[in-house]
Amino acid sequence: MKKLIYLLGIAGIMTACVDYLEETSITDITSDLVYKNPEGLKNAVVALYDIQRDYYSDEDAGLSTIRGTDINWSRSAHDMGAARYDQGMSPNNGVARFNWRLNYRIIERANSIIEAAESIDMLDAERARIIAEAKVFRARSYFFLIRWFDNIILNTEPTRAIVTEFSPAQSNAVWGLIREDLSYAIEHLDYQTSQPGRITKGLAMHMLADVALWIEDWGLAEHLSTTLISEGPYRLLDDVASIFDGNSLNHEEAILVIQFGEGVVGGGGNGHRWAQYFTSQYYNVRGVVLDHNQGGRAWARTHPNDYLLGLYEEGDKRIDTYYRRYYFFNDPGTLPAGKNLGDTVTVADIANPYPNIMPSVTKYWDNERDINSAYSYKNIIAHRLAETYFIAAEALMRQGKATEGLVYINAVRDRAGLLDPLNELNEEILLEERAKELAFEGHRWFALKRMGVLVDRVRKYGGNEDGGFTHPRDNIRDYHVRRPIPQGELDLMPGYPQNDGYQ
Numbered sequence: 001m002k003k004l005i006y007l008l009g010i011a012g013i014m015t016a017c018v019d020y021l022e023e024t025s026i027t028d029i030t031s032d033l034v035y036k037n038p039e040g041l042k043n044a045v046v047a048l049y050d051i052q053r054d055y056y057s058d059e060d061a062g063l064s065t066i067r068g069t070d071i072n073w074s075r076s077a078h079d080m081g082a083a084r085y086d087q088g089m090s091p092n093n094g095v096a097r098f099n100w101r102l103n104y105r106i107i108e109r110a111n112s113i114i115e116a117a118e119s120i121d122m123l124d125a126e127r128a129r130i131i132a133e134a135k136v137f138r139a140r141s142y143f144f145l146i147r148w149f150d151n152i153i154l155n156t157e158p159t160r161a162i163v164t165e166f167s168p169a170q171s172n173a174v175w176g177l178i179r180e181d182l183s184y185a186i187e188h189l190d191y192q193t194s195q196p197g198r199i200t201k202g203l204a205m206h207m208l209a210d211v212a213l214w215i216e217d218w219g220l221a222e223h224l225s226t227t228l229i230s231e232g233p234y235r236l237l238d239d240v241a242s243i244f245d246g247n248s249l250n251h252e253e254a255i256l257v258i259q260f261g262e263g264v265v266g267g268g269g270n271g272h273r274w275a276q277y278f279t280s281q282y283y284n285v286r287g288v289v290l291d292h293n294q295g296g297r298a299w300a301r302t303h304p305n306d307y308l309l310g311l312y313e314e315g316d317k318r319i320d321t322y323y324r325r326y327y328f329f330n331d332p333g334t335l336p337a338g339k340n341l342g343d344t345v346t347v348a349d350i351a352n353p354y355p356n357i358m359p360s361v362t363k364y365w366d367n368e369r370d371i372n373s374a375y376s377y378k379n380i381i382a383h384r385l386a387e388t389y390f391i392a393a394e395a396l397m398r399q400g401k402a403t404e405g406l407v408y409i410n411a412v413r414d415r416a417g418l419l420d421p422l423n424e425l426n427e428e429i430l431l432e433e434r435a436k437e438l439a440f441e442g443h444r445w446f447a448l449k450r451m452g453v454l455v456d457r458v459r460k461y462g463g464n465e466d467g468g469f470t471h472p473r474d475n476i477r478d479y480h481v482r483r484p485i486p487q488g489e490l491d492l493m494p495g496y497p498q499n500d501g502y503q
Contacts, residue, residue: 035116041130044113048137053269064095069444070457071308071435073464075355077301084471091487103141110138112158128188135181136199146174150482166493182208191233196250197259202232209391221395225388234385240321244363247378253385260377271375278361282327285350289331292367300355307461317417324360354467361440
């Protein structure tokens with residue numbers, strides 16, 4: 001284990017200058033104040049929620065795990081390397097650097113909280129809660145890092161000195177720590193919290209069930225997921241239209257909701273841009289103006305591809321709930337000749353359908369935002385019970401109990417209005433069902449990698465034939481199953497190996 005001073009990401013990243021480390025805090029908030037009393041530690045935990053939210057607030061960080069899969073195509077973005085596997089996927093990739101530093105910043109803070117909580121005088125229950133929350137944050141960051149980079153550094157202690165020797169961690173050690181941290185949290189956290197968005201026992205169980213799939217502990221994945229479904233306080237909402245309706249989203253299906261706006265844990269941050277990222281610029285069509293019911297202002301950067309949309313069966317409520325496939329004339333002042341208000345815009349009505357009338361994703365639409373604003377304060381669901389259902393189904397399938405696994409698949413289908421149950425379950429069916437329910441929620445890239453099919457499926461389905469957006473299938477290479485180690489980090493770690501393919 002190596003302690004990395006340049007990875008801290010704390011206010012004013014530390015350098016080798018001793019004088020700098022001894023400067024007086026101009027805000028009077030010092031490590032002594034934060035880490036030497038219970039109230040300071042509680043505030044330090046709350047600060048982790050604010051740091052975590054940066055993953056979703058950054059323009060491309062969280063979105064980079066949505067693009068570049070087999071179910072979408074990208075027209076543009078700041079980080080096209082993640083979407084098209086082109087020359088932008090290099091050691092100088094800004095999103096790889098951001099996510100590396102963000103997660104190690106969380107890890108460093110969590111390490112400090114855990115160590116301090118173990119040593120200061122406080123009630124045992126209070127101590128356990130603080131440590132458990134910090135351990136879930138640490139586990140969540142390591143879970144992201146090992147899946148994204150494979151080649152990472154493991155550290156469980158606060159950084160106190162400059163380190164000049166670095167070596168990659170053994171993967172089994174990383175997985176072991178993640179499992180230990182989440183197991184501790186399951187033991188010491190409750191299902192319910194008094195504040196929406198706080199980490200719970202349910203989140204720890206859900207995460208460890210997902211981890212169990214990665215380490216192929218099918219029995220553990222089955223036990224945790226089925227227990228969470230049967231005994232936890234969550235349920236599948238009756239109507240798919242309710243899942244992403246409104247801005248709170250703190251409902252019974254949600255296991256972890258990233259909170260935005262005022263008065264929430266860790267503060268509301270600067271908002272996010274997910275509301276317009278996946279929406280077409282329909283208002284570029286003559287006779288159409290900005291309209292919340294059609295998505296508000298949009299950037300039209302990433303869209304569902306024909307393969308994904310073709311998976312939905314007749315009668316599936318999700319096709320017209322999760323997507324807007326058609327746009328309508330709504331401006332009497334500029335209405336083209338021969339058109340009526342409410343008529344559907346067609347390809348013939350506009351010279352360039354890209355990016356103006358492509359299917360949009362409605363999961364992040366926000367009818368409360370300023371229609372001209374790039375920012376939304378709608379909460380984002382990071383994990384929900386439907387995902388747990390798929391974990392349970394896969395864990396059972398992997399153990400030769402596909403019939404039992406179908407119970408969970410068919411429950412999700414039934415909610416979507418598909419009353420004819422499936423009678424067969426294999427990996428292909430599982431991937432199709434996951435795509436239909438969880439598309440654009442940030443899980444697809446990781447699931448494809450875990451199953452060993454990322455490269456093959458992107459080559460087959462990635463991007464889109466229509467419009468010529470086939471860059472992912474044309475460009476992806478075997479080594480793209482992991483991101484490059486950021487060059488700026490390698491410059492500070494003499495001798496540390498770059499991932500294969502990025503040298």
